[in-house]
Amino acid sequence: MDKNTLSAENRRKNILSAVLGIICIIYVLPVVAVVINSFKVNTYVKTNTFDIPTGEMWAGFANFIKGMTFGNYPFWKSAMYSTLITILSTALILLFTSMAAWYIARVNSKFCKAVYYLCVFSMVVPFQMVMFTLSKTADKLHLNTPWTIPIVYLGFGAGLAIFMFVGFVKSIPIEIEEAAAIDGCGPLRTYFSVVFPMLRPTMISVGILEIMWVWNDYLLPVLVLDINEYRTIPIHIQYLKGSYGTVDLGATMALILMSIIPVIIFYLACQKYIIKGVAAGAVKG
Amino acid sequence: MDGKKKAGFFKNPLRRWSWLFMGPVCAAFAIGFVWPFIQGIYLSFCKFKLIRDAKFIGFGNYVSAFADETFKHAFWYTALFAIVSLVLINVLAFTIAYLLTQGLKRSNLYRTVFFMPNLIGGIVLGYIWSMIFDGILSHFNTSILLESKYGFWGLIILVCWQQIGYMMIIYIAGLQAVSEDMLEAAKIDGATKMQTLFKVTIPNVMPSITICTFLGLTNGFKLFDQNLALTAGQPFIIQPDGSNIKTTEMLALNIYNTFYNSSSGSQGTAQAKAVIFFILVAGLGLLQLAYTRKREVQQ
Numbered sequence: 001m002d003k004n005t006l007s008a009e010n011r012r013k014n015i016l017s018a019v020l021g022i023i024c025i026i027y028v029l030p031v032v033a034v035v036i037n038s039f040k041v042n043t044y045v046k047t048n049t050f051d052i053p054t055g056e057m058w059a060g061f062a063n064f065i066k067g068m069t070f071g072n073y074p075f076w077k078s079a080m081y082s083t084l085i086t087i088l089s090t091a092l093i094l095l096f097t098s099m100a101a102w103y104i105a106r107v108n109s110k111f112c113k114a115v116y117y118l119c120v121f122s123m124v125v126p127f128q129m130v131m132f133t134l135s136k137t138a139d140k141l142h143l144n145t146p147w148t149i150p151i152v153y154l155g156f157g158a159g160l161a162i163f164m165f166v167g168f169v170k171s172i173p174i175e176i177e178e179a180a181a182i183d184g185c186g187p188l189r190t191y192f193s194v195v196f197p198m199l200r201p202t203m204i205s206v207g208i209l210e211i212m213w214v215w216n217d218y219l220l221p222v223l224v225l226d227i228n229e230y231r232t233i234p235i236h237i238q239y240l241k242g243s244y245g246t247v248d249l250g251a252t253m254a255l256i257l258m259s260i261i262p263v264i265i266f267y268l269a270c271q272k273y274i275i276k277g278v279a280a281g282a283v284k285g
Numbered sequence: 286m287d288g289k290k291k292a293g294f295f296k297n298p299l300r301r302w303s304w305l306f307m308g309p310v311c312a313a314f315a316i317g318f319v320w321p322f323i324q325g326i327y328l329s330f331c332k333f334k335l336i337r338d339a340k341f342i343g344f345g346n347y348v349s350a351f352a353d354e355t356f357k358h359a360f361w362y363t364a365l366f367a368i369v370s371l372v373l374i375n376v377l378a379f380t381i382a383y384l385l386t387q388g389l390k391r392s393n394l395y396r397t398v399f400f401m402p403n404l405i406g407g408i409v410l411g412y413i414w415s416m417i418f419d420g421i422l423s424h425f426n427t428s429i430l431l432e433s434k435y436g437f438w439g440l441i442i443l444v445c446w447q448q449i450g451y452m453m454i455i456y457i458a459g460l461q462a463v464s465e466d467m468l469e470a471a472k473i474d475g476a477t478k479m480q481t482l483f484k485v486t487i488p489n490v491m492p493s494i495t496i497c498t499f500l501g502l503t504n505g506f507k508l509f510d511q512n513l514a515l516t517a518g519q520p521f522i523i524q525p526d527g528s529n530i531k532t533t534e535m536l537a538l539n540i541y542n543t544f545y546n547s548s549s550g551s552q553g554t555a556q557a558k559a560v561i562f563f564i565l566v567a568g569l570g571l572l573q574l575a576y577t578r579k580r581e582v583q584q
Contacts, residue, residue, distance in 0.1 A: 017389040020381075024398045030413050030446065031401075037416065049420025096309040103306035107296055115311065122318050124570035126507050128540045129563040132556060133321035133328065136336055141316060155317015158310055187299040187306075216406025218510050219541075234408040238514065249416060256409055263404050271397060278403075278451065279458050 031260070038063055038257045042250035063254035070240065070251045075258070078236035081146045082215060085232060088146075089153035090210045093161050094203055096154060101165030102195055106174070116166060122159035127219060130156075135223035146230050149221065153214055160281065161206050168202040169195075208270070208277035215263070233259045329556040346557035356558055358530050359539035366437065366535065367505025370444050375497050378449045382456035383482070396457070400450035407447075411514020414443045429516060436516040436533035443511055448504065452497045459493030460486070499573035506566055509537040518542070536562055 037045050039060065040053040048057060068075050104112040138144055138152050172195075180190045218234040227235055237255060241247050267274060299306075324336070329346055333339035350356055381399060385392045402410070418429040418439050429435045463486055471481045487494075512518075518531030518538060534542070540562060543555035 013387065013389055016384060016387070017391060020384060020389065020395050021391065024395050027398055027446070028401075030417060033417055033420075034413055045416065046419060046423050049416065049423075096313070099306045100310040103299065103303065107299060107303075112307075115307070115314075118314070118319065122314075122322075124567040125318075125322065125563055126537070126566045128509075128537050129559045130318065130321035130325050131541075132544055132552065132559070133324040133336070134317065137316060137321055137324075143316070151313050152317050154310070155313035155315070158314045158318070162310070181298070187302045191306075212404060216404075216408075216510075218406070218408045218513075234406050234510070237412060238408050252412060253416065256412060259409060260405055264401065267401060267404050268397075274404075275396075275400065275454055279454050 034253050034257050034260070037250065038254040040250055040253075042248050045249040045253065059250060063248075063250040064258070066248070067251040067254040067258070070248060070255070073231055073236060073239070075236060075255055078231045078233050079259070081230050082232040082234075085146050085149055085153075085221070086211055086214045089150040089157070089214045090207055092150045092154045093157055093210050094207055097158055097161035097206075098165050098196070098199055098203065099191065100158075101162050102169050102191060104162070105166050105169035106177070116162065119159040119162040122156075123163065127156075131219065131223055134220075138224045144224050144226055146225070149224055152220065152224060153210075156220070157210060157213065160209065164202055164206050164280065165199065168199065172198055202280075204273050205277035205280040208274050209281045211266075212274075325556060326560060328553065329560045332550070332553045334550065334552060342553070346553040347561070349554045350557040350561060353543075353554065353558075354524065354528070355530055355534070356536075356539055356543075358532075359534050359536045362437075362532075362534070363506055363508075363536045366440065366508070367502055370441055370448075370505050371498065371501035373441065374445055374448050374452055374501050375494070377445065378452035378497070379456050379494075381449065382453045382460055383486075385453070386457060386460045396453070399453055402447050403451045405447070407508075407510025408514045410443055410447055411511050414439060414446075415515050430519040433520055433532035436519070440508075440511060440515055440533070443515060444505075444508065447511075448501070452501070455493050455497055455500075456490065459490035463489045495573070495576060499569060499576075503566055503569050506562075506569070507537055508535055509541070512538050513541075536565075 033049065036052055037049065040048075040057050040063075041059045042063075044051070044053070044057045051057065053059065100115070104116050134152070134156070138149070143149060143152050176198075177190050177194055180194045185194070216234060217232075218238065221230075221232050222235050222238070225231070225235075227239070231239070237252070237259070240252050240255070328336065328339055330341055330343060331339040332342045332345070381395075385396055389395075405413075415429060418435065422428055422435065427435070429439050467485055467489070468481060471485045476484065512533070512535045516533045518534035520533075521529045521531050523529055531539075531542075536558075540555055540558045543551050543558060547555070
């Protein structure tokens with residue numbers, strides 16, 4: 001290639017890059033809108049949505065202070081329950097489904113195959129199919145508190161996790177585990193000191209997918225939990241509307257901003273794993 | 286023979302621990318999926334308000350589900366929505382993925398930005414966009430809750446914003462797997478950029494296209510949170526018989542409303558609707574499986 005076409009190619013690439021840059025700026029505008037409106041006096045949010053809050057529009061941190069107790073339920077409590085449920089559920093799912101997946105892949109009896117295919121089947125069942133009966137069952141078994149709802153998440157979320165773990169275990173050579181067994185490790189020790197560390201990459205992928213699912217989930221907790229007592233962040237945001245008749249948009253935006261800041265920090269910190277995990281979860285099959 | 290013996294030597298001690306390895310997952314899976322699923326199928330043939338006073342009535346619930354105008358409306362609305370969003374999301378995601386694999390400057394930064402909305406939950410997304418749409422529409426003295434076409438396109442814009450980044454990631458993985466040699470060969474043979482794209486690149490990323498197509502379709506059908514938070518079915522049209530058609534209500538929301546926000550005695554109908562919905566979504570999933578399997582054989 002001669003110099004002219006090369007620089008023409010470079011120029012074309014620079015223009016493309018600039019165009020994409022502009023699209024990216026447009027892409028983050030909704031988040032920018034949340035930020036500017038969370039500092040705006042409520043009455044101006046609807047009329048001057050896209051103006052920078054200055055002068056009498058500027059509300060300072062009033063929306064944030066108001067938002068903390070807005071909607072008859074303290075926001076910090078919702079945030080705490082969301083965090084608790086997400087951490088507990090993800091930990092439960094990672095521990096128990098990986099153990100079951102190892103057993104399924106290695107023992108491979110008829111029962112194991114049945115459980116495995118049931119799990120695969122559960123992945124195509126939409127939540128609406130089981131939501132009524134599931135919430136009644138959970139109620140009856142007292143799984144309706146933030147400390148016990150992770151069991152429901154383990155049950156409904158087992159499918160994808162088992163599927164991903166079994167696929168991965170099948171790719172690890174069994175000889176390593178056999179060597180451990182010959183050296184006198186029982187199944188428990190073989191699992192925790194030999195298999196568990198090898199599962200790390202899949203643990204991260206499954207963990208990311210479960211965290212994203214549980215943290216953002218609205219329907220399951222709203223049906224299972226007693227919402228006067230316990231709320232998660234999505235429930236909190238949804239119920240702001242019902243509680244005062246007209247919504248205080250400024251305070252709502254302040255709460256939304258507070259709820260997406262941790263998500264964005266989490267994303268920027270583990271971006272590599274998140275993108276990998278999402279790609280792994282999508283290419284199931 | 287030797288291999289079998291060895292496997293037994295390893296397997297048998299493991300079997301003694303089955304209660305620990307399989308027990309928790311099986312118990313939770315039974316509570317969280319198997320039992321509710323079976324009970325759900327059974328209840329779709331029953332008239333009930335509470336589960337314990339369920340009475341078997343055969344296919345009555347299915348008949349009333351299919352006769353329900355709001356359900357039919359929700360079905361066609363959802364189907365239209367799923368197809369429009371599927372096409373838009375995939376075309377845009379593929380275009381962006383294609384551009385981002387051309388070795389442009391700052392590609393990684395752009396990828397980060399495009400994927401970001403995917404992490405925000407559906408409810409929160411709904412309120413962010415309802416503020417934005419109403420901020421624009423209030424200048425024209427209207428609102429997203431007043432016109433069903435605003436609700437439709439508003440939801441389309443919302444899911445595009447949310448899901449383009451996700452599909453883009455899958456397409457980028459597919460595009461990066463296309464071999465350089467093939468692209469080089471096409472170039473040497475004098476193919477233009479467009480010819481290379483349509484004759485070499487696209488046929489080679491067909492598996493990604495299949496995955497994204499079905500994902501887009503099932504995501505469209507299952508959409509709930511965003512629909513609830515953005516319009517919750519508004520605006521409503523009152524029918525001559527006094528019932529309401531919620532013009533922007535999708536299938537999942539219709540089922541939810543039939544369960545929880547409807548006159549008493551409609552729970553059976555709601556459960557029947559849920560079974561129909563399940564068959565629809567699972568059918569799409571199985572179709573995908575069959576389709577990808579077939580492609581794998583061909584390759």
